Amino acid sequence: MSSRVYRGLSRREHDGWILGLTPAQALACVALAVPVAITLSAGEITKALVIACVSCPLAALVAVPVRGRTAARWLAHLLLFQVGAAFGWTRWQTRAATGQVDPDEPDLPGALARVRFPDGPPLRDQGRVCLIHDTGEGRWGATARLSHSGVGMLSDNECELLAARLGNLLEALGQREVIDRMSLLVRTVPDDGADYRAWRARNEVVPAPPLAAETTRELDRTIGLPSVRHEIFVTISGREDTLRRPAIAAGGGANGRAIVLYRVLDSIDERFRALGAHSVRWLSGGHLAEAIRTGFNPATAAILNASHNQGKPASTRLPWAAAGPTHAPAPSARAYHHDGFSTVSYAVLMPHRGTVFGSLSSLLAVKTPGERRSLAVHYEIMPANRAHRAVRGTRFRTRVIRDWKATKGFAASAEDRHEARRASIQEDAIASGHGMVRFAVATAVTVPSTWPVEDHAARLESAIAGRFRLLRMELAQDAAFVATVLPLGIGLPRLRGGGW
Numbered sequence: 001m002s003s004r005v006y007r008g009l010s011r012r013e014h015d016g017w018i019l020g021l022t023p024a025q026a027l028a029c030v031a032l033a034v035p036v037a038i039t040l041s042a043g044e045i046t047k048a049l050v051i052a053c054v055s056c057p058l059a060a061l062v063a064v065p066v067r068g069r070t071a072a073r074w075l076a077h078l079l080l081f082q083v084g085a086a087f088g089w090t091r092w093q094t095r096a097a098t099g100q101v102d103p104d105e106p107d108l109p110g111a112l113a114r115v116r117f118p119d120g121p122p123l124r125d126q127g128r129v130c131l132i133h134d135t136g137e138g139r140w141g142a143t144a145r146l147s148h149s150g151v152g153m154l155s156d157n158e159c160e161l162l163a164a165r166l167g168n169l170l171e172a173l174g175q176r177e178v179i180d181r182m183s184l185l186v187r188t189v190p191d192d193g194a195d196y197r198a199w200r201a202r203n204e205v206v207p208a209p210p211l212a213a214e215t216t217r218e219l220d221r222t223i224g225l226p227s228v229r230h231e232i233f234v235t236i237s238g239r240e241d242t243l244r245r246p247a248i249a250a251g252g253g254a255n256g257r258a259i260v261l262y263r264v265l266d267s268i269d270e271r272f273r274a275l276g277a278h279s280v281r282w283l284s285g286g287h288l289a290e291a292i293r294t295g296f297n298p299a300t301a302a303i304l305n306a307s308h309n310q311g312k313p314a315s316t317r318l319p320w321a322a323a324g325p326t327h328a329p330a331p332s333a334r335a336y337h338h339d340g341f342s343t344v345s346y347a348v349l350m351p352h353r354g355t356v357f358g359s360l361s362s363l364l365a366v367k368t369p370g371e372r373r374s375l376a377v378h379y380e381i382m383p384a385n386r387a388h389r390a391v392r393g394t395r396f397r398t399r400v401i402r403d404w405k406a407t408k409g410f411a412a413s414a415e416d417r418h419e420a421r422r423a424s425i426q427e428d429a430i431a432s433g434h435g436m437v438r439f440a441v442a443t444a445v446t447v448p449s450t451w452p453v454e455d456h457a458a459r460l461e462s463a464i465a466g467r468f469r470l471l472r473m474e475l476a477q478d479a480a481f482v483a484t485v486l487p488l489g490i491g492l493p494r495l496r497g498g499g500w
Helices: 023-041 045-063 071-086 110-114 157-175 196-204 210-224 240-251 253-274 285-296 299-311 359-364 384-407 414-431 453-466 479-485
Strands: 119-122 128-130 133-134 139-148 181-189 229-239 277-282 336-337 341-349 371-382 437-448 467-474
Touching: 023 045, 023 299, 045 071, 045 341, 110 253, 110 437, 110 479, 128 139, 128 253, 128 285, 139 253, 139 285, 139 384, 139 467, 157 253, 157 371, 181 467, 181 479, 196 229, 240 253, 253 277, 336 479, 341 453, 341 479, 359 371, 359 453, 371 479, 384 414, 437 453, 453 467
Parallel strands: none
Antiparallel strands: 119 128, 133 139, 139 229, 139 277, 181 229, 181 371, 336 341, 341 437, 341 467, 371 437
8 A cells, every 4th residue: 555545534532431422421321320220229120121211212312323413412403403494593585685785795694694804905916815704713814716737647756745745834834823724625617518619619620620520529528528627725714812912913903913814824825836736816805705606606607707808807806795695595404505506515534544645536526517516624733732632631541441441351452452552653743743633524516406416415425435434414504515615714613622
């Protein structure tokens, strides 16, 4: 196997101490077992069996995970989903429908309602950069559009070099106090072949040999329609509590925070080019609004491109009031419907045996013209003190479990030995100066609402079967759409218990 294998990617952030259960789950199971033990000690066996018939299913609801969540949590989330639908909290209507339109005011649904988009001061020759202020999580960020030729044609050594440079980039970001998160988003651009046919009509040579023309038409039928273009975005962001002090020294307000972010942007462009990016363009407000708009409605990309080709000035860029969807009904439990399109989003779970660099590219392999696929990878660099505590806690936990099993006469399983070895290696790496990175991977497929979205979702699942596990984001498709399709850096939850 190649040396490009990356292991240790799927460790849980919070492993259960007691037979894999969290303290809350263990306490609930103990509370359900106490009545059974009391009745057994009193000699009432029949009553104990009756209570056990009630307590055991309840304990299973609390402790047994079902597709990423326990049954009790599924019931709680389903109840909240139904309550929100009943009270109309999940329904959204654009303000343009009521005549209340402010061109500079974003009109976005769901989790995006908390996001603000102030413009920062000019950045070198790129003009003003739009800041992304997530008021819910207290984060400030900026988004860039990259042009990259991909890694499909690179050799193993070139991929290894890119992987090392990516690690160096994340480590460099971790050494800065103001930036701790980077999100990479790749979207395919749906193409029904109309642009290609128009280009062929303009450039086709009429007196071409008949055999050459027939061969070209055959190639068009087989590989012309499924041709795919990609757009790549990268978002970097930092927390408000780390940005506040240097931002006050820089003048305060949005401009002060922009100046602090610009100090990182000035040095990060070259690192992106070292990763193979041909160009790096930090987005202004109009360009970011267009990226959000085409995320909700891929069909508007052709209209926006046509307006750009006509040479219209920057003042005619898409206003923020038009960045959101014109129609977004209440989300269903298994899909998100927006502007005549339907999107199904998944969380991608990394395999225990590891993966290779570039293996996620199969999630972007479009099979049907008009279909769009998206892939988002969110990285968060943990501070050094928290990384040290995390690896020490993992090593201590694995040692306690191993010693307890040894005292009870249980043999150590292969998984236990693997966990202990991985904890030791990770602790050595942190002690030698390396960083720890949290990450989350999500993917989505978008098709017109008139198409059978379940068929396309099944094709996405089958395309990656055996390599990764896809976990469908049931009851949270609207929030998953934001994390997977929109280049805003939203998608990695706070670290539990960390106060972040």
